[in-house]
Amino acid sequence: xxxxxxxxxxxxxxxxxxxxxxxxxxxxxxxxxxxxxxxxxxxxxxxxxxxxxxxxxxxxxxxxxxxxxxxxxxxxxxxxxxxxxxxxxxxxxxxxxxxxxxxxxxxxxxxxxxxxxxxxxxxxxxxxxxxxxxxxxxxxxxxxxxxxxxxxxxxxxxxxxxxxxxxxxxxxxxxxxxxxxxxxxxxxxxxxxxxxxxxxxxxxxxxxxxxxxxxxxxxxxxxxxxxxxxxxxxxxxxxxxxxxxxxxxxxxxxxxxxxxxxxxxxxxxxxxxxxxxxxxxxxxxxxxxxxxxxxxxxxxxxxxxxxxxxxxxxxxxxxxxxxxxxxxxx
Numbered sequence: 001x002x003x004x005x006x007x008x009x010x011x012x013x014x015x016x017x018x019x020x021x022x023x024x025x026x027x028x029x030x031x032x033x034x035x036x037x038x039x040x041x042x043x044x045x046x047x048x049x050x051x052x053x054x055x056x057x058x059x060x061x062x063x064x065x066x067x068x069x070x071x072x073x074x075x076x077x078x079x080x081x082x083x084x085x086x087x088x089x090x091x092x093x094x095x096x097x098x099x100x101x102x103x104x105x106x107x108x109x110x111x112x113x114x115x116x117x118x119x120x121x122x123x124x125x126x127x128x129x130x131x132x133x134x135x136x137x138x139x140x141x142x143x144x145x146x147x148x149x150x151x152x153x154x155x156x157x158x159x160x161x162x163x164x165x166x167x168x169x170x171x172x173x174x175x176x177x178x179x180x181x182x183x184x185x186x187x188x189x190x191x192x193x194x195x196x197x198x199x200x201x202x203x204x205x206x207x208x209x210x211x212x213x214x215x216x217x218x219x220x221x222x223x224x225x226x227x228x229x230x231x232x233x234x235x236x237x238x239x240x241x242x243x244x245x246x247x248x249x250x251x252x253x254x255x256x257x258x259x260x261x262x263x264x265x266x267x268x269x270x271x272x273x274x275x276x277x278x279x280x281x282x283x284x285x286x287x288x289x290x291x292x293x294x295x296x297x298x299x300x301x302x303x304x305x306x307x308x309x310x311x312x313x314x315x316x317x318x319x320x321x322x323x324x325x326x327x328x329x330x
Contacts, residue, residue: 005048005049005050006048006049006050006086006087006144007049007050007051007052007084007085007086007087008040008044008049008050008051008052008086008087008088008089008090008140008143008144009052009053009054009077009080009081009084009086009088009089009090009114010036010040010051010052010053010054010089010090010092010140011053011054011055011056011073011076011077011080011089011090011091011092012032012033012036012053012054012055012056012059012092013055013056013059013060013062013073013091013092013093013094014028014056014059014060014061014062014092014093014094015059015061015062015092015093015094015095015098015120015121016094016095016120016121016122016123016124017092017094017119017120017121017124017125017132017135017136018032018036018059018092018124018125019032019124019125020032020124020125020126021124021127026124028059029124029125029126032125033053033055035125035126036053036092036125037051037053039125039132039133039136040053040136040140043136043137043140043141044140047140047141047144049087049140049144052080052084052086054076054080056072056073056076060094061094062093062094062095062096062097062098062101062120063094063096063097065094065096065097065100065101067202067203067204067205067206067304068202068203069097069101070100070101070104070105070108070301071104071108071203071308073091073101073105074104074105074108074109077089077091077105077109077112077116078108078109078112081112081113081114085114086114087114087143087144088114088115088116088117088140088142088143088144088145088146089112089114089115089116089117089143090116090117090118090119090136090139090140090143091105091116091117091118091119092119092120092136093118093119093120094120095120095121095122095156095168095176095177096168098118098120098154098168098177099154099163099166099167099168099177099295099297100297100300100301101118102118102152102153102154102163102166102297103163103164103166103295103297103298103300103301103302103327104301104304104305105118105152105163106151106152106162106163106164106298106301106325106326106327107164107190107301107302107305107324107325108305109152110151110152110189110190110324110325111149111189111190113148113149114143114148115142115143115144115146115147115148115150115153116143116152116153117139117140117142117143117146117152117153117154117155117160118139118152118153118154118155118163119135119136119138119139119154119155119156120135120156121135121136122172122173122174122176123174131157131174134158135155135156135157138155138158138160139155142155142160151163151164151183151325151326152164154166154177156175156176156177157173157174157175157176157177158175159175159177159178161177161178161179162179162182162183162326164183164298164325164326164327165179165180165181165182165183165295165298165326165327166178166179166295166297167179167180167295167296167297180268180269181269181293181329182326183325183326183327184323184326184327184328184329184330185326186323186330187323187324187325187326188322188323188324189324189325190324190325191319191324193309193310193311194309194310194311194315196310197309197310198310199308200307200308203304203308204228204229204230204303204304204307204308205226205227205228205229205230205304206228206229206230206231206232206300206303206304206307207223207226207228207230207231207232207300208231208232208233208234208296208299208300209223209231209232209233209234210234210266211233211234211235211236211241211242211266213242215242215245216245216246216247216248217245217246217247217248217250217251218247220248220251220252220255221251221254221255223255224255224258224259228259229259229304229307230259230260230261230262230303230304230307231255231259231260231261231262232261232262232264232291232296232299232300232303233261233262233263233264233288234264234265234266234296235263235264235265235266235272235283236265236266237265237266237267237270238265238270238271238272238273238276238277238280239263239265239272239273239274239276239277239279239280239283239290240277240279240280240283241263241279241283243279243282243283249282249286252283252286252287252288253286253287256286256287256288257287260289260303260307260316260317260320261287261288261289262288262289262290262291262294262299262303262320263280263283263288263289263290263291264291264292264293264294264295264296264299265293270293271291271292271293271294271328271329272290272291272292272293273290273292274288274290289317289320289321290321291320291328292321292328292329292330293328293329294327294328298327298328302320302324302327303320306319306320
């Protein structure tokens with residue numbers, strides 16, 4: 001490799017982009033490493049950059065992503081960037097949980113010094129009408145042309161989207177991702193971990209719970225049965241919930257005492273404001289944290305990240321309500 005030329009790191013983690021059709025449905029293509037070398041080489045040569053390709057082993061089906069997946073990817077990327085100093089980083093990921101992983105990477109890789117772009121495809125690399133090559137090319141170009149301090153982004157379907165604001169909104173369209181809002185201005189940056197913090201033995205599991213008219217306090221209490229580290233409560237409108245239902249407020253107080261509970265809206269646009277309605281004020285009084293206009297992906301990512309860094313109590317509450325990487329309007 002000509003070390004005088006800028007490099008792009010392409011990190012393949014799995015997903016539809018690296019699959020092919022079999023009698024049993026789509027499955028990982030054993031020839032994909034060679035195919036990816038060829039595709040990336042053809043994209044990089046006209047740009048005057050060299051490619052360094054790594055693969056996550058074993059590759060993951062993104063539907064099987066867990067609490068460890070995004071932190072594991074972040075650690076691998078951080079180590080390789082420290083060693084090789086690439087001009088840009090492209091991460092290939094399955095689309096099912098791509099927005100969740102990308103949102104977590106927006107916090108994990110903030111300040112990395114090499115622009116990070118996450119991409120994938122709705123159709124396998126060798127399928128008719130595949131979007132794999134276009135998405136990959138757009139991601140490579142974006143990663144090597146962005147400023148070193150650029151926020152983590154998603155390249156998909158002809159658009160470059162902020163990872164901290166993006167969501168998957170369509171299961172079949174080639175324009176599967178969108179961001180209803182741009183990055184919020186005035187990001188404070190990711191704070192240092194508390195001085196006495198030790199890395200957790202296992203990452204915090206953050207769950208989300210969507211309110212519906214039939215929900216009961218027992219349903220909400222059951223969410224805590226598996227011992228999650230935090231809960232994102234998908235509320236109605238600007239932050240309302242059926243608090244008049246028997247036991248609901250008491251359950252919310254119990255949950256908020258045991259773990260951080262963050263309220264976000266189920267609506268595609270707008271956000272939570274727990275001061276607007278009396279019901280919202282009751283949620284806040286029960287200990288629920290105002291999640292402003294966080295997406296569910298960004299809320300779960302941010303809460304898990306802060307918990308894993310050792311933030312707790314009022315410190316965690318303040319950080320959840322503060323704009324760190326453009327993820328919310330505070």
